[in-house]
Amino acid sequence: MATIxxxxxxxxxxxxxxxxxxxxxxxxxxxxxxxxxxxGCGKTTLLKIxxxxxxxxxxxxLLNGEEVNHKQPAERNIAxxxxxxxxxxxxxxFENLAFPLRNRGVADSAVQKRVNEIAEILGLTDxxxxxxxxxxxxxxxxxxxxxxxxxxxxxxxxxxxxxxVIDPHQKWHIRRKLKQLQxxxxxxxxxxxxxxxxALTFADQVTVMNTGEALQTxxxxxxxxxxxxxxxxxxxGSPGMNIFEATLDxxxxxxxxxxxxxxxxxxxxxxxxxxKLGIRPEFVEVSLTQQPAYFECEVQAIHLTGTAKxxxxxxxxxxxxxxxxxxxxxxxGATVWANFPTHTTMIYADDRAINLEAEAxxx
Amino acid sequence: MxxxxxxxxxxxxxxxxxxxxxxxxxxxxxxxxxxxDIFRNLPPIWVGLENYQVVLQDDLFRGAFVRQVIFSxxxxxxxxxxxxxxxxxxxxxxxxxxxxxxxLGFPLLIPYNIVGIxxxxxxxxxxxxxxxILGVFGYEYxxxxxxxxxxxxxxxxDVWHWTSLVVLLAYAGLNAIPDAFYQAAKIDxxxxxxxxxxxxxxxxxxxxxxxxLLRFMDSFRIYTEVFLLTGGGPGTTTTFxxxxxxxxxxxxxxxxxSAAFSMIYFYVIxxxxxxxxxxLTNVGTGSEAPAE
Numbered sequence: 001m002a003t004i005x006x007x008x009x010x011x012x013x014x015x016x017x018x019x020x021x022x023x024x025x026x027x028x029x030x031x032x033x034x035x036x037x038x039x040g041c042g043k044t045t046l047l048k049i050x051x052x053x054x055x056x057x058x059x060x061x062l063l064n065g066e067e068v069n070h071k072q073p074a075e076r077n078i079a080x081x082x083x084x085x086x087x088x089x090x091x092x093x094f095e096n097l098a099f100p101l102r103n104r105g106v107a108d109s110a111v112q113k114r115v116n117e118i119a120e121i122l123g124l125t126d127x128x129x130x131x132x133x134x135x136x137x138x139x140x141x142x143x144x145x146x147x148x149x150x151x152x153x154x155x156x157x158x159x160x161x162x163x164x165v166i167d168p169h170q171k172w173h174i175r176r177k178l179k180q181l182q183x184x185x186x187x188x189x190x191x192x193x194x195x196x197x198x199a200l201t202f203a204d205q206v207t208v209m210n211t212g213e214a215l216q217t218x219x220x221x222x223x224x225x226x227x228x229x230x231x232x233x234x235x236x237g238s239p240g241m242n243i244f245e246a247t248l249d250x251x252x253x254x255x256x257x258x259x260x261x262x263x264x265x266x267x268x269x270x271x272x273x274x275x276k277l278g279i280r281p282e283f284v285e286v287s288l289t290q291q292p293a294y295f296e297c298e299v300q301a302i303h304l305t306g307t308a309k310x311x312x313x314x315x316x317x318x319x320x321x322x323x324x325x326x327x328x329x330x331x332x333g334a335t336v337w338a339n340f341p342t343h344t345t346m347i348y349a350d351d352r353a354i355n356l357e358a359e360a361x362x363x
Numbered sequence: 364m365x366x367x368x369x370x371x372x373x374x375x376x377x378x379x380x381x382x383x384x385x386x387x388x389x390x391x392x393x394x395x396x397x398x399x400d401i402f403r404n405l406p407p408i409w410v411g412l413e414n415y416q417v418v419l420q421d422d423l424f425r426g427a428f429v430r431q432v433i434f435s436x437x438x439x440x441x442x443x444x445x446x447x448x449x450x451x452x453x454x455x456x457x458x459x460x461x462x463x464x465x466x467l468g469f470p471l472l473i474p475y476n477i478v479g480i481x482x483x484x485x486x487x488x489x490x491x492x493x494x495x496i497l498g499v500f501g502y503e504y505x506x507x508x509x510x511x512x513x514x515x516x517x518x519x520x521d522v523w524h525w526t527s528l529v530v531l532l533a534y535a536g537l538n539a540i541p542d543a544f545y546q547a548a549k550i551d552x553x554x555x556x557x558x559x560x561x562x563x564x565x566x567x568x569x570x571x572x573x574x575x576l577l578r579f580m581d582s583f584r585i586y587t588e589v590f591l592l593t594g595g596g597p598g599t600t601t602t603f604x605x606x607x608x609x610x611x612x613x614x615x616x617x618x619x620x621s622a623a624f625s626m627i628y629f630y631v632i633x634x635x636x637x638x639x640x641x642x643l644t645n646v647g648t649g650s651e652a653p654a655e
Contacts, residue, residue, distance in 0.1 A: 053546050074552035082543040088561040099561075103552040147551060 002064055002077065002155030002188050003028055004050060009059035011045055019045045020212040023059070027156075027205075032182050032189040034199035037209035038235070043192045046209075047158045050190070051080045063155075074103075079148025080158045084165055085140035089133035093124060096132045097146045104151070118146045121184060122177055138170040142177060149185055156188040157181075163198065175202065196236050208232045224280070227346065228353045233278050239310060242284070242320040246275040246347075253277060253347050256317030258295075260345055266354060273349040281310060283344035284322035287337045288330070294337035299330055313338060396622035414623035424624065426599055427607045428631075431583060434518070434603065438582040441522055443575060446529025447567070450537055453530070464534070467527040479591025482520045486592070506593060510600040513593045517601050520588055525581065529574045536570035537563070572643040576636055583632055604628055 009023040020042035027033055035043045048054035049061060052073035060067050068076055088096050095102075097115045106114075119125045122142045127135060132143055141162055148157050159178070163171045179202075182189045193199050199206050200220040207217040208231070216228035227233035233241030244255035248270060252259035255277045262270070287294055297315030304310075304326075311322045311330065315338060322338060330336065347354045397414055399407040418424050453463045473481070486493045486506040493516075497504040506513050540563065548558040586605035589595065595602035608628065612621035 048546075051550060053549065073546075073550045078550070080546070080550050082547065084541060084543055086543050086547040088565075090561060090565045099553070100551040103554070103557065144547070147547075 003062075004156055004188060004190075005060075005062035005065075006046070006050070007060040007062060009046070009049060009056050009061070011049060011054065011056045011058070018057075018212055020049075020209075023214050025207060025214055025217065027188055027190060030182075030186045030188055031205055032179075032191065032203050033205040033207065034191045034193060034203035035207050035209060036193060036196060036199040036235070039194055041209045042212040043194075043209055044160055045212075047080065047160055047190065047192055050156075051078050051158055052076045053080075077151070077153045078156045078158060079151070079154050081141070081144050081148055081160065081162045083161045085137060085144045087132040087135070087140050087143050089131075091132055092128070093130055093132050093135065093143055094119075094128040096143050097124075097128075097150050100147060100151050114150055114152065118150050121181060122146050138166050138174060141166060141174060145174075145178070145181070149181055149187065154185075154187070156190065159189065159191045161193050162191075163193075178202075196238075200236070208235060210235070225344075226353065227278070229351050230276050230278055230348050231351070233280065233346065237280055237282075239281055239321050239323075241278045241280050241346075242318075243348075244277045244318055244320075246277045248275060258316050258318060258340060260340075260342060260347060262347065262354070270347070270349040270354060274351070276348040276351075277340075278346040278348060279320070279340050279344060281321040281323040283341060284313075284320065285339040285341060286311065286313075286322050286324050286328070287339075290337050291339070294339045297336050297338045299332055299334045299336060302330065302332055311336075393622045393625050396618050397626050399619055399622075401618045410619065414619045415627065417620060418623045418627060423599075423607050424604075424627075427602055427604045430599075430602065431604045434585070435579055435582045437518060438521055438525075439575060439578055441518070442526045442529050442578055443571065445522070446526050446574065447533045447571070449526070449530045450533035451563075453534055455538065464531070467530050469527075470524050471527050471531075473524075475587035476591060478520070478524050479588040482516070482588065482592050486516055508597055510597050513597055513600050517589055517592060520592060521582060521585065524588065525578060529578065532570045532574045533567060536567040540566045568643065572640065575639055575643065579639060580632055580636060583635075 004027040006023050006025045010018055010021040012018045023046065035046060037043050045054065049056045052061075052068070052071060052075075055069060061069050063076065063078075073080075088099060091099065094115055097118060098111045101111045101114065115128075116125070119128055122145065124139065124142060124146065127139065132140070135143065145157075145162070148154065162178075163174060166174060178189070178191075181187065191199065191202055200223075204219065205217060206220055206223055208215045208223060208229075210229075210231045216223060216232050218226075218228075223232060223236050227236065227241060230241070230243045234243060244258070246253045246255040248254075248267070249259060251264065251267060252261045253270070253275055254260075258277070260277060285294070290296075295316050297313040299311055300314055300319070301312040302309055303312075306326070308326055309324050309328055309330070311324060313320055313322055313336065324330075398409065398411060400410045400414075401407045449467075454460045470478070485491050486504075488494050488505050488507060493506075494504045504512055506516050544562045544566070545558065548562050553561065584605055585603055586609065589601055589603060590606060590609075593601045595606045608621060608624050611617045611624065
């Protein structure tokens, strides 16, 4: 069991060019969490910093409160599973699983017992005596996983896009095994992926990264309902959030002809900053008939997703997407009425969400 | 039988013709000669396997054969580990990597006979650099009269000429090993030697198989450099199979004997190479891996 903490971490492979920066994150004991972001956003770099394959240019890595910056990967009690399954191909499945134990001089009887336990959980008991190189990709990934958790002192496991090369029909199998392992061994698990679906369904806590920065950490629900940055809103959800460039106009934030009134207290905080308005397609209210506060739009395109329709609408000088039920009968070119409810419309100043309710309260 | 199905032969005909000129005709000519006794201006006489018998009982052949086997295995024992070691010490990227590869490539670009001449001049007792330098350390080096000197000079020359080939193959093999393997071994707490054993060596298997086969076949057929450096001497110290063969075929013009010699030579290389291939492609892949 371990609490992992990153304090003020930054890393530059080339001096001056930071791959990750200003990282302050904390993973509690036994939590399954995900690092989500596009390729090249620094997820893998962060993982290597935690496992010790990389020493950060700046900042501290804390394991259970103790700084481990200069500890070797082997001393950190952290396992890592890579994107491509790593097996030692001249060794049997059993010896692969036993490898970390043998390297630490664990007694043979203890090795036997532990390897059999892990093989049992992973469903590898039948192939233990076979050569590891002859196993399928999914089995190889399970072997890598097993090798990671075979050490009794392992407290956290880092997974670097472990399902990328796995056939779709076997992905569920491996995910289930992952969940099971995490549960039975009570591990802190950090799962790196660029696939929002994988991250949101796997983890209790998701951190969204972009261009080397951690933008937001929260539950899948929080990330969906209150994205802390336009990128989070856009990256999570399908389709992503509608984001509009906006300006401050009196006491309102205005994007074309749409404006959202903001409390007086907030105005000084947003003045002179780069403003944006954001609303998720599923929060846009659409009606076939005119209603108070709704504005008129033209349907430019309709995308079918099976359970829902995604409408591309234009109105009030904006083009945006709205998600409606599949039963909503509409055709391209038709006129509809839409509304952006205030409580689901986000305002961003310099790419940070402005919390209207909290900020409006006097201190 | 349909005539149409024979049309495929037309397509392979050019390849067959090339193969015929290149391989089959010379090969069968040699087989033919090996069962004949040939004298000038007389019709050849069929002697069956007599030539083979003569070759196998010939002390010249037997001596050269033993020397050849020892030489080739010595070459493999030196060049393969040394090549891998050098490949491991070359940087992975940057100007130093390119510079190392170019420098290592030089010996491979030099024709065999030039290599022989370079080493002949280098080791001559009257004007060579080698005797001069070794003389400084008090060692009286003489490649023409001292058998030990001649033997290890031939070995060093071959190591100088051909280790680069092993290095280049091993280097290409090393660069193809994904970093994740080394990172995993690091996290698993493997020592440098263990990492080499379970990650590096198995992943170099295919390139090392090629390297071992090439180096075995080439060193088993060595001729030009040795001929120019020592002429097979002193005595028969550096007389290898090709040397005996050339003397018999070209100088004594003993065609039947030489043809039988060639066939035996050819099959020895073929059989040993095949054994190497079988062993190298199967070692360490058994389902019951050794629990070291």
